Every structure is written in structure tokens, then in C-alpha cells.
Amino acid sequence: MTERNEHHYTENVQDHLQQVLHLLEKHALVETVTHRQELPRDERHELLDKMLHKRHLAELREKLEELHPADIAFILEALPIDQRLMVWDQVKADRDGDILIEVSDAVRESLIATMSREELREATEKLDTDEIADLAPDLPQNVMRDVFKSLSIDEREQLRAAMSYSKDSVGALMDFNMVHVREDVTLEVVSRYLRRFEELPDHTDQVFVVDRDDRFKGVLPINLIVVNEPETVVGKLMLTDTIRLNPDEKAVQAAQSFERYDLVSAPVVDEEGKLVGRVTVNVVLDFIRAESETDLLNQAGLREEEDIFASVWKSAQNRWTWLALNLCTAFFASRVIGSFENTIEKFVALATLMPIVAGIAGNSANQTTTIIIRSIALGQVSQANARRLMIKELAISGLNGLVWGGIAGLFAYFLYHNVALGLVMTSAMLLNLTLGALVGIGIPMIMQKLGRDPAIGSSVLLTAITDSGGFFIFLGLATIFLIR
Amino acid sequence: MTERNEHHYTENVQDHLQQVLHLLEKHALVETVTHRQELPRDERHELLDKMLHKRHLAELREKLEELHPADIAFILEALPIDQRLMVWDQVKADRDGDILIEVSDAVRESLIATMSREELREATEKLDTDEIADLAPDLPQNVMRDVFKSLSIDEREQLRAAMSYSKDSVGALMDFNMVHVREDVTLEVVSRYLRRFEELPDHTDQVFVVDRDDRFKGVLPINLIVVNEPETVVGKLMLTDTIRLNPDEKAVQAAQSFERYDLVSAPVVDEEGKLVGRVTVNVVLDFIRAESETDLLNQAGLREEEDIFASVWKSAQNRWTWLALNLCTAFFASRVIGSFENTIEKFVALATLMPIVAGIAGNSANQTTTIIIRSIALGQVSQANARRLMIKELAISGLNGLVWGGIAGLFAYFLYHNVALGLVMTSAMLLNLTLGALVGIGIPMIMQKLGRDPAIGSSVLLTAITDSGGFFIFLGLATIFLIR
Incomplete structure (x- = not known):
């Protein structure tokens, strides 16, 4: 879709958003006034209101007409549902398709929901076949059937081809506008x-x-x-x-x-x-x-992009899988601590110190994993250098264990004046950082071997291990060396 | 620099990396053999070794010559230092500049360190002025002086202009090859x-x-x-x-x-x-x-991109600021727990449950912040809708608090058969999730107001607050309602 000449380009789409908001506010003001005066009014008043009402909508329509579809998409995404639909109503029907292509999936859903079968068909038919293929998953089946019928044989073939490729393949990015x-x-x-x-x-x-x-x-x-x-x-x-x-x-x-x-x-x-x-x-x-x-x-454990104005219920669902998973691992870690209740009862200081051991190792392991996942994505990790990387990360975690474990050990010693406690603290940090490095490399590499995306889910697993592991190592060492 | 015709394009640069590694291995094998036989050998043997040696390097050179500079850059990044420098030695001098432009900052440093002033000058002079400006920060001053002298007056003007713009401005992306x-x-x-x-x-x-x-x-x-x-x-x-x-x-x-x-x-x-x-x-x-x-x-708190084959010492430094910061906040959280030692002594179960309260709120707050930072970056957050967003996130955290806090409360009740403990658990989760939502929105919005990048440092601050806050809320409630 080439529209070079028709619409204004703009360096700062924010300005347009402000103008649209301003128009919407003026419009809303009239609405409020109209609704408030529930007492019977003379006809003249009512007419004036309606005219104002119409004028503002006309202004809005003009404004929208001069904007590029991508900018309208931006504005729609930045508006709460009610205002979004008001703006969407004022967009000329022949531009609906181009704009639907540009908006995010979540917002597209909210727009499509308000359109009739006829409107959807008209909007879709104006698009290129590769664009229709992009919209297809969000369209009702009967609309897609109508659209399909309206295409030429060549176009049907293209559409079928475009829809047959998996979402992460070159076929899904392809268009057919070649000369x-x-x-x-x-x-x-x-x-x-x-x-x-x-x-x-x-x-x-x-x-x-x-x-x-x-x-x-x-x-x-x-x-x-x-x-x-x-x-x-x-x-x-x-x-x-x-x-x-x-x-x-x-x-x-x-x-x-x-x-x-x-x-x-x-x-x-x-x-x-x-x-x-x-x-x-x-x-x-x-x-x-x-x-x-x-x-x-x-x-951050968000399954998909969120429409920032989606309902609370919808947004919450987007975040639940992750929180549920984390709650499970937290329960497990809690039971690890629980099995050392006797030790903690005898030496409460342990309860104050144990989150340090778990937390720092989690941070450090997360750094390792980020580096490894990035290197895997770039194709820099091979079997030839995997061992080398492993040794390097272990060395870094050892160094970190001595430095930060040492400092944490001193912290514990100065607080509780107990040399053994300080030493337990330092060794637990050293061991847990090492464990963190091992899983920080191991998890993404195993995921890759299993053909899964190492970027998804690595971090829950990682934190589960450094948390439970940290509590186990620290409280275990304390039970052996501090409690007689 | 247009090199369309000269070098092969390749869909899978990995294959080339394998071939280069193979050549390097053959080469290394010869080297090992040569070094091992420290007993005197007849001249013929030595000559043969040298020939083999040379042949492998020639093969490597040929291989490199047919590759695109970007592919050579990729291969250099994927090789450990010693092999990287061996390959770098075999690259034709007139391509040095193009490759230096392509490699990552960390790897560029390692390559430039091995080049003489003369080599650097020659490599740099072949580049466009905007490319010279990109390399400039990594080049020794005397090299830049030499290069500057070799430029025409127009080019000097361009270079001066290109270098005068800040790194995140359009000027830094600009080139001068316009017709x-x-x-x-x-x-x-x-x-x-x-x-x-x-x-x-x-x-x-x-x-x-x-x-x-x-x-x-x-x-x-x-x-x-x-x-x-x-x-x-x-x-x-x-x-x-x-x-x-x-x-x-x-x-x-x-x-x-x-x-x-x-x-x-x-x-x-x-x-x-x-x-x-x-x-x-x-x-x-x-x-x-x-x-x-x-x-x-x-x-993940990594200051900059890491050369995956950088020394342990260098990599560790890249990660330290973050770990040090986290250690400080962990110490603080530890002292928060410490102030409730008496409570924990009386009721050890609290020690096993407190990490749950802190952890889940941290995860949830992190989700909120990710959404807000993204919306800020897209320009979708304005003063007009900030309150609306705040209310929405608070509602989600309230919902999450009831759901997950309820489950955690049941978990606590079934473990310790104490209704009050379960209620304390649920309320603490609810309160801490709400706190998390408040800071999850508040921190990035305040950072933006202060003109700072909200993506940097938000998460340390966030975790510090949900950890310490979680311990304080949970143990505080427990002290009030469970300990008499």
C-alpha cells in the first residue's frame, strides 16, 4: 500500500495525540452538559448542542484524515477503550484495513469486535494478500470466506501460500509485490x-x-x-x-x-x-x-503484549501463569527452610541472613544466563567452546563468591560476633554462586538441545534452584558446623 | 562501502565458522606436532612442517577473502582470543576498516590492541567520514591526528560535524553519501x-x-x-x-x-x-x-555487551556494580528481619513463610514495571491517563493479592494449623502486592520526570522495596496478631 503523497508525515506523533485528546475533551464536555440538564429545555438549546457535537466530530474526522495510518494506529493504542472506539468510528472506512494491519494484536481485537461482517469484509478486501494473511487469525471465519471468494485465482493461491507458513518462518514475512x-x-x-x-x-x-x-x-x-x-x-x-x-x-x-x-x-x-x-x-x-x-x-513473565487499557481481568490473566509458577517454587523453597526449623529455632540469626545467600546467587546466575542466551541467539556457542565458557563462568562465580561472599561473611561476623557463622556465610555464598553459574549455563543449553527457546522460562527455573539451593546450602552448613 | 559483487552472501554463517574452526584445528595440530618433537630432527621434517603450516594459513586466507566483512566480523566474535588474532592476521589489510566497523565494541578493542599505528591509520583512511567518526573513540589519539591530516577540507568538516553530535542523536546515525x-x-x-x-x-x-x-x-x-x-x-x-x-x-x-x-x-x-x-x-x-x-x-545488571571470550577479570567487573548494589539492599532487608528476631524466635514458622511474601510481590511488581516502561517508551503514558493506569494496576494487584494471597494463606494454615497465621499471610501478601504495584508504576514515572532512562536501575530499587517491605509487613503483622 503506497500512500506517500496522501498523508502528512510527522516527527512527533505525540503532538497529534494531544490534539486528538483535546478534540475528544471538547466533545465530551458538550456531552456532559447535554446529559446534566435533564430538566426540559427549549428546542433551540438542544439544536445548539447537537451542532456543537457535530462540529467537534467533523474536526476530529478532518484531523484523522490527514494522518498516516501508522499514526492513527499509535493514537488508537494510546486511548482508553471508549475514546478509542469514538475515534475509530470517525476513521474513513477505506482506511480501516491499513490501520488494522498497523495496530498491536490486543488493540486490533478490540477494534474488530465493534465491526460488522460487512465492514470487516470491505476493509480486508482492500489489502494485499500477504496483509490479509496477517489479519486472518483475528477475523471471524465467515468474513474470511467472503474475502476468499472475492479474490482472483492467483490471489487465492498467494493467500493460501502465505497462510500455510508457520508464524516464525520467512514465508510469514513475505509479500508478493515483486517486479x-x-x-x-x-x-x-x-x-x-x-x-x-x-x-x-x-x-x-x-x-x-x-x-x-x-x-x-x-x-x-x-x-x-x-x-x-x-x-x-x-x-x-x-x-x-x-x-x-x-x-x-x-x-x-x-x-x-x-x-x-x-x-x-x-x-x-x-x-x-x-x-x-x-x-x-x-x-x-x-x-x-x-x-x-x-x-x-x-x-517479566508476561505472556503477550498488553493493551494498557484492557480490563483488569484480562490483564491479570496475562500475568497469572508466571505468578502461579513462582508461587509453586516459593512453596518448595519454603519447605526447604521448613526442614531446618530446629536449626533456626536454636540460632535465629540464620533467618536474617539466609535471604542474602539466595538473592545474590540468583542475581549472578541471571547475569550468566543472559550472556549465554544472547550468545546462543547469535550462534556463538558451539560444542567446541561450551566447555571453555563453562569454565569461565565458574571462575567468575568463584571470584564473585570470594569477594561478595567474603563481604557477606564479615557482615555476619560483625553483627553476631561469631567467626564460625561468618565462615558458613562465606562458604554458602561461594557454593550457591557456583551452583548458580552451573544452572545459568546449563538450563539454556539444555533447552536449546531440546529445541526450545532458551529465553522462555529459564529464569523461573533458575531462581527456583538458586533460592531453594541457597537455603539448603546455608542452613545445611549451619546445622553441621554451628549447632552441636 | 559497496561490495555487492566481491563477496559471497551466505544464509548460514555458522557453516563458515565451522570451516574456519576446522582450518584452525589443522593448523594447531601441526603446531603441536612441531613443538612436541623437541629432539633434534632432520631438516627435511622441519621443512615439511613449515610447508603444511603455510598451506593451512593460505587456505584460511582464501576462505576469508571470499567472505563478506560482516561474516568475518561474526567469526571473529565467535572465536577465543588466540584463534581470533590468528584469523585477524590473515585478513587482507584493505578490509580491516570495514570489519572493525562491524564487530562489537568489546571485540573491536581486542583487535585494535594488536595493530600498529601505521596499520590503524591505513585501515581508517579507507572508511567514509561517518564511519571514521564511529571508530574514533576506540582509536589512539595520534592515529586520529594522522587520519585527520589525510582528509580533504570537506571531509574534515564532515568528520568534525559527525563527532560533535551526542551518541543518542540523529547526528550520530547520519552519513554524507547523499545525491x-x-x-x-x-x-x-x-x-x-x-x-x-x-x-x-x-x-x-x-x-x-x-x-x-x-x-x-x-x-x-x-x-x-x-x-x-x-x-x-x-x-x-x-x-x-x-x-x-x-x-x-x-x-x-x-x-x-x-x-x-x-x-x-x-x-x-x-x-x-x-x-x-x-x-x-x-x-x-x-x-x-x-x-x-x-x-x-x-x-540483568550487565553494564555493557561482553566479549564472551574476555578475561574472567574483565567480565567480573562488568557485573560487579549490580551485584554490589543488590548486596547492599540484601543487607538492608536482612536488618529488617533482624529487628523481628524476637518474633521469629517465638514462632519459627514465620522464617519459612516470609520469602514467599517478598518473592511473589517482587515478581508482580516487575510485571507492572515492564508494562509501564514499555508504555512510556512508546509514548502512551501521559499525565491524562497516569491516574487511570495507577488505578488499574492497583486493582490487578488487589485481585492477585486475594487469589495468590488466599492460596498462600491456605498453604500456611494447612502446614501449621493456625487460622491467625493464614490470615496474616493473606493480608501481608495483599499489602505487599499493592506496595509492589505502587512502586512498580511510581519508580519509572518518577525516573522519567527526572529525565532519566526508566529501564536502568528500576528493578534493583523495586526488589529492594518489595523484599524489605514484604519482610516488614509480614513480620510486623505477625508481631501484632500472633505474638502475645
Whole structure:
């Protein structure tokens, strides 16, 4: 969807949000006034209210019309449900589709819920097939059936293809807006062909060269068309040693190729060598952003992105799995302490010191895991260097154990004037930090071996082990050396 | 630096890493054999060793030559120091600069440390001025002086400009490889002008239209040059309502513009309306990736990206500030418990249950903060909706307090058959979760008001409060209601 000329670009979308909020407030003010005066009023008054009402909505509509779909999406996301739907009502129907593509999943759901089957069908039909595929999971089945019927045979094929790839594959990032030419024509011919387009598809930095059977031969950068003489033949200029993505390949890998080679677009070629689509850098950018957000959310145990104005009930559910898991591990740790109740009864100081041992090891293990998960994601961890990394992390935890364990030992000694307690404290810290390093490396590496994403769930497991382990080591050592 | 034709693109850089490792191993094997036979050997043997030795290095050199600089950078990052330097030695000198630009800061340091002043000067001189500015902080002063002398007056001006912008501003992302034309010429003239370039600068999706004083007038997408008739005048086609970045603007904002508007390049225009440079999507991609990595590292309290093969000492230092801070807050929490020693002595069960109260509230507060920090970053939090968000998070924590606090209370009751203990447990959970929600929202919002990055340091402060607060609330309630 190219809309270069139609809408204003803006450096600061915040300003527009403020203006929209201002319009909504004026509107709300009229509403409040209208509702408050419940006593019978003369007709003139009522009419005035209605006019004001309409004027504000018209202003809002005008404002929205000049905004880029991405900016409207931003504004919708930043508004509470009631105001969001009021703004959504004022958006021109023919832009609904573009905006639905841009908003976050959670907000999209709230918008789709208010639209009729007819509205949804109209909005969806205006989109490219790859975009329809993105919306499909959120649309009611009957709408999708209608949309499918309205497509041409080629488009149906594309839609079916786009929907058949898994969410994390190159196929899911792919679009079908590629321009292709044959290798035996001249640049002159290519230029004439291109001039038949009113506008080239977005991100057309290169056209793809294919043979009669749509088999991919190479790419011809637009820049080369521009800087070379018109009589040059495509075959002589085209680049053949270029990246080819496979539709089943992991999207993460494609993203890495875009980053490494500074690509703007890349051809997607299937097993038989046929050109099936292309991936463009803007989609990759969105993908990378979404990935990094998922990482941050998962680290805090949030299952998915939250609409900040979702209901309390919905938000709470998003957070529950994690809290439930943590509660279980906390119960377990609590029972570990429970089995040392006799020891604690005899020496209460232990109860004050034990959280230190558990906490610091948890922090340190978390650092180790972050480094390892990142190295695994970058592909820097191999069997060849795994042992080396393990030894290094153990050495760091040993060093940390001596330094911070030593300080904690002194802290314990000065508080309770008991040398043995200080020594138990230091050794427990040293041991638990070492345990933390072992699991901090071990968990993500095992997860990777099992083919699971090491970024998900590693930290609950980690904290469970450093907590319970820390309590066990500290109270265990204390039972042996301090209680006779 | 355009190297489209020279080096192989690769979908799986891992394979190349394996091949390089294999070559290095063969090489190392020869070395070991040579070193082991310390008894005198006949000359023929020694010669053979040397030949083998040389052959492997030659193979390695060949292998490296066909790789893209970004892939060599990847391989260097994945190798331990000794092997890394061996590979670095085999890289052709004229590619040093491009590779230094690509590697991570930590690895760059290790490579630069082995290079002579002369080598560094040569490597740097081959780069564009914006790239030299990127390397500058890592280069010795005398090298930078040499490089500066070798530049033209224009380039010196560019370098000075590039280095004058702060690291997180648009100026730091900018390059100077823009093509500009006047608005009163025809596309024909533009095409002829462009044909004088052997190759257009990377990511030239548009040329910039300026007047005689370099004042920015608009942009002319290359695609429009291609699809329009040659006699059309630039002024008629150019787009004027287009994004303009300011060099002092925050880089994050520019990145958001690229994401929202799917840009490939954007002009950078100064206060006086002069075109000073451009930003391209590949730089934005790197910037976004780096930002998201910094976020993940900071969350685990890692000050900076670590070279995974850095020395134990260096890695430990990267992690110390955070651990030291956490140790301090743990000491404080420990003293909070310490002030209730009498209570614990009378009722040891409290010691087993208190970590549950502290832990779950910490997790829940962390979820709240993650959502708020993200919303702040997206610009969705304003004074208008802050109260609304606060109320929502308090409601969620209340709900969580009743649900999970209730379960924890039952857990306590079934273990110790004490109804009062169960009630104390539930109320403490409820109160501490509420406290967690308050600080989970409050801390990032206050940090933002103070103009600081809310993502840094929020979590230490948060955990400190939910830990100490949890112990205080739970043990305090217990002292009041359980101990007579």
C-alpha cells in the first residue's frame, strides 16, 4: 500500500495525540452538559448542542484524515477503550484495513469486535494478500470466506501460500509485490516496462530476473538501471551471487541476513528454484522490534503484549501463569527452610541472613544466563567452546563468591560476633554462586538441545534452584558446623 | 562501502565458522606436532612442517577473502582470543576498516590492541567520514591526528560535524553519501548526472532536491525517475511533504519514524533548512538491535555487551556494580528481619513463610514495571491517563493479592494449623502486592520526570522495596496478631 503523497508525515506523533485528546475533551464536555440538564429545555438549546457535537466530530474526522495510518494506529493504542472506539468510528472506512494491519494484536481485537461482517469484509478486501494473511487469525471465519471468494485465482493461491507458513518462518514475512524481468532484454525495455507502473511497489530497490518457468536467475538493482546505458542487456548486469531466502527458513535467520548485508529487499526462492515472493526491510524491522519486545515481556513473565487499557481481568490473566509458577517454587523453597526449623529455632540469626545467600546467587546466575542466551541467539556457542565458557563462568562465580561472599561473611561476623557463622556465610555464598553459574549455563543449553527457546522460562527455573539451593546450602552448613 | 559483487552472501554463517574452526584445528595440530618433537630432527621434517603450516594459513586466507566483512566480523566474535588474532592476521589489510566497523565494541578493542599505528591509520583512511567518526573513540589519539591530516577540507568538516553530535542523536546515525539535484532540471538531466556515478551510494532510494544554498526542497524517489517520462521536470514530481530529521533530535525518535513510515532513507536538515546528511534504514536496524540488546543486558545488571571470550577479570567487573548494589539492599532487608528476631524466635514458622511474601510481590511488581516502561517508551503514558493506569494496576494487584494471597494463606494454615497465621499471610501478601504495584508504576514515572532512562536501575530499587517491605509487613503483622 503506497500512500506517500496522501498523508502528512510527522516527527512527533505525540503532538497529534494531544490534539486528538483535546478534540475528544471538547466533545465530551458538550456531552456532559447535554446529559446534566435533564430538566426540559427549549428546542433551540438542544439544536445548539447537537451542532456543537457535530462540529467537534467533523474536526476530529478532518484531523484523522490527514494522518498516516501508522499514526492513527499509535493514537488508537494510546486511548482508553471508549475514546478509542469514538475515534475509530470517525476513521474513513477505506482506511480501516491499513490501520488494522498497523495496530498491536490486543488493540486490533478490540477494534474488530465493534465491526460488522460487512465492514470487516470491505476493509480486508482492500489489502494485499500477504496483509490479509496477517489479519486472518483475528477475523471471524465467515468474513474470511467472503474475502476468499472475492479474490482472483492467483490471489487465492498467494493467500493460501502465505497462510500455510508457520508464524516464525520467512514465508510469514513475505509479500508478493515483486517486479520481474527476463535476462535477455535491454535496460531500455525494462525502463519502458517499469514506466507502465504508475508507481513501483514500496521498497523496490531491485527487480528480480526470472526465466520462462519463473525460475530465479538473479537480481537487477534499480540503481544499476539508472547508472547504465539503456542498450545494456539485463543478463550482463544482473547479480547472481545474491542472498536467496527459503520460505520455510526461520525468520530470525532472514533478519540476521538483512542486518549483516544491509539489504532493502531479498528474493524468496522455493526448493525448485522458483521465485515465490520477496521480503522487505520494513517487515524485517517490525519483526526485530516485535522479537525484542517479546523477549522483554517474557523475561517479566508476561505472556503477550498488553493493551494498557484492557480490563483488569484480562490483564491479570496475562500475568497469572508466571505468578502461579513462582508461587509453586516459593512453596518448595519454603519447605526447604521448613526442614531446618530446629536449626533456626536454636540460632535465629540464620533467618536474617539466609535471604542474602539466595538473592545474590540468583542475581549472578541471571547475569550468566543472559550472556549465554544472547550468545546462543547469535550462534556463538558451539560444542567446541561450551566447555571453555563453562569454565569461565565458574571462575567468575568463584571470584564473585570470594569477594561478595567474603563481604557477606564479615557482615555476619560483625553483627553476631561469631567467626564460625561468618565462615558458613562465606562458604554458602561461594557454593550457591557456583551452583548458580552451573544452572545459568546449563538450563539454556539444555533447552536449546531440546529445541526450545532458551529465553522462555529459564529464569523461573533458575531462581527456583538458586533460592531453594541457597537455603539448603546455608542452613545445611549451619546445622553441621554451628549447632552441636 | 559497496561490495555487492566481491563477496559471497551466505544464509548460514555458522557453516563458515565451522570451516574456519576446522582450518584452525589443522593448523594447531601441526603446531603441536612441531613443538612436541623437541629432539633434534632432520631438516627435511622441519621443512615439511613449515610447508603444511603455510598451506593451512593460505587456505584460511582464501576462505576469508571470499567472505563478506560482516561474516568475518561474526567469526571473529565467535572465536577465543588466540584463534581470533590468528584469523585477524590473515585478513587482507584493505578490509580491516570495514570489519572493525562491524564487530562489537568489546571485540573491536581486542583487535585494535594488536595493530600498529601505521596499520590503524591505513585501515581508517579507507572508511567514509561517518564511519571514521564511529571508530574514533576506540582509536589512539595520534592515529586520529594522522587520519585527520589525510582528509580533504570537506571531509574534515564532515568528520568534525559527525563527532560533535551526542551518541543518542540523529547526528550520530547520519552519513554524507547523499545525491542531490536541483528542482528546475528534467529527469533526463538527472539520469545523465546519475550515470556519471559508477554505482550509487547504498540505500539510495531517493535523491534529495536542494537549492543553490543547499537548502532542502524535497525528495525525488528513484522509482519516480524510472516510471516517469524523461522530459518531466524534477520540481513537478518531487515530494515536499516528507519526513525531515534534525541532527540534534533523539535517535530513538528517528527510528520510530522509520518504523512507522517504512522509510529506506531520510534527509537530515539543520535549523537553517540546509541538508546536512541522511539516515539509512540499515543504520536504524543496527540501532534498534543495539537498543534492544542494551535493554536486555541492563535488566540483568550487565553494564555493557561482553566479549564472551574476555578475561574472567574483565567480565567480573562488568557485573560487579549490580551485584554490589543488590548486596547492599540484601543487607538492608536482612536488618529488617533482624529487628523481628524476637518474633521469629517465638514462632519459627514465620522464617519459612516470609520469602514467599517478598518473592511473589517482587515478581508482580516487575510485571507492572515492564508494562509501564514499555508504555512510556512508546509514548502512551501521559499525565491524562497516569491516574487511570495507577488505578488499574492497583486493582490487578488487589485481585492477585486475594487469589495468590488466599492460596498462600491456605498453604500456611494447612502446614501449621493456625487460622491467625493464614490470615496474616493473606493480608501481608495483599499489602505487599499493592506496595509492589505502587512502586512498580511510581519508580519509572518518577525516573522519567527526572529525565532519566526508566529501564536502568528500576528493578534493583523495586526488589529492594518489595523484599524489605514484604519482610516488614509480614513480620510486623505477625508481631501484632500472633505474638502475645
